[in-house]
Amino acid sequence: MDYLSINKDTWNKRTKVHVESAFYDVASFKNGKCSLNTIELKQVGDVQGKSLLHLQCHFGQDTLSWARLGAKVTGVDLSADAIEQANLLKQSLGLKADFIESDVVQFGRKNTQQFDIVFTSYGVLCWLSNLTDWAHTISSSLKVGGEFHLVEFHAFNDLLLGYSYFPSNEPDIEEEGTYTENCDGASSTVVTWSHSISEVVSALIGAGLTIELFSEYPYSPYNCFDGLELVPNLGYQMLHKGKQVPLLYSIKARKIA
Ligand SMILES: C[S@@+](CC[C@H](N)C(=O)[O-])C[C@H]1O[C@@H](n2cnc3c(N)ncnc32)[C@H](O)[C@@H]1O
Numbered sequence: 001m002d003y004l005s006i007n008k009d010t011w012n013k014r015t016k017v018h019v020e021s022a023f024y025d026v027a028s029f030k031n032g033k034c035s036l037n038t039i040e041l042k043q044v045g046d047v048q049g050k051s052l053l054h055l056q057c058h059f060g061q062d063t064l065s066w067a068r069l070g071a072k073v074t075g076v077d078l079s080a081d082a083i084e085q086a087n088l089l090k091q092s093l094g095l096k097a098d099f100i101e102s103d104v105v106q107f108g109r110k111n112t113q114q115f116d117i118v119f120t121s122y123g124v125l126c127w128l129s130n131l132t133d134w135a136h137t138i139s140s141s142l143k144v145g146g147e148f149h150l151v152e153f154h155a156f157n158d159l160l161l162g163y164s165y166f167p168s169n170e171p172d173i174e175e176e177g178t179y180t181e182n183c184d185g186a187s188s189t190v191v192t193w194s195h196s197i198s199e200v201v202s203a204l205i206g207a208g209l210t211i212e213l214f215s216e217y218p219y220s221p222y223n224c225f226d227g228l229e230l231v232p233n234l235g236y237q238m239l240h241k242g243k244q245v246p247l248l249y250s251i252k253a254r255k256i257a
Pocket residue numbers: 007011055056057058059060061062076077078079082102103104105121122123124127128
C-alpha cells in the first residue's frame with residue numbers, strides 16, 4: 001500500500017477545510033497576527049537575516065510568520081494543495097518565501113542548500129515512518145553550527161488516547177475527520193506511526209546532532225484533542241486522575257561538525 005499517497009490525499013482534503021477554519025484564522029493572519037506560539041518564539045529567538053527551513057509547513061502561516069520576523073524562509077510539505085495555498089498567501093501578503101512540495105525524506109535526499117535553522121512543529125512526527133531518515137534530512141540541511149527546533153505533541157498523551165507509546169513497524173490506519181471546528185464529519189484515511197521520546201532523541205543524536213535543550217509542557221496552545229480544558233492565559237490542559245498530562249515537548253539540537 002502506498003501510505004505516502006494516502007496521507008497526501010488526506011492532507012490535500014484537509015487543507016481546503018483548514019484555510020476556511022476559525023482554528024487557522026487566515027483573516028487575522030492576513031491582518032498581521034503572528035501564528036507562532038510563545039514556546040517556539042522563545043526557543044528559536046531572533047531569526048533576523050537567518051535562513052530557516054520549515055519542514056511540514058502545511059499551508060505556510062508559521063513559515064510566513066518567521067518571514068515577517070526577518071528570516072529567509074523555505075517551507076516543505078507533502079501536500080500539493082497546501083503548497084498552492086502557501087504560495088497564494090505569500091503573494092497576497094507580498095512576502096518572500098520558497099515553498100516546495102515534497103516528502104521530507106525525499107527533500108533531504110535531493111537538497112543541496114544548508115540553513116541556519118531547521119524548524120518543525122505540532123503534529124509532524126506521526127506522519128513519518130522512519131525517524132532515522134527524518135533526522136538525516138535535518139542534519140544534511142543544517143550548516144555547521146546551525147540549530148534544529150522541534151515543538152511536538154507529547155507521546156504520553158497519545159498513549160492515553162489509545163495509541164502505542166513505543167514505536168512499531170506497522171502503522172495505525174484509521175478513518176478520521178480533521179481537528180478544525182469546521183470539519184463537517186467527512187473523514188478520510190490517515191496512516192500514522194507512534195514515536196517514543198527516546199526514539200526521537202536517538203534519531204537526532206544518531207544523525208550527529210547535539211541536544212542542547214529538552215522541555216515538556218502541561219499546556220497546549222491548541223484545542224485539538226477530546227478532553228482538553230482551557231486554563232485562562234496558559235492554554236489547554238488535560239487531567240489524568242486529577243494530575244496534568246504532558247501535552248507538548250520541545251527539543252533544540254545543534255550541528256556541531
Ligand atoms: C499537522 S500539520 C503541521 C502542523 C503545522 N504546524 C500547522 O498547523 O501549520 C502536518 C503537515 O505534515 C505534512 N506531511 C505529512 N506527511 C509528510 C511527509 N512525509 N513529508 C512532508 N510533509 C508531510 C502534511 O501535509 C501537513 O501539512
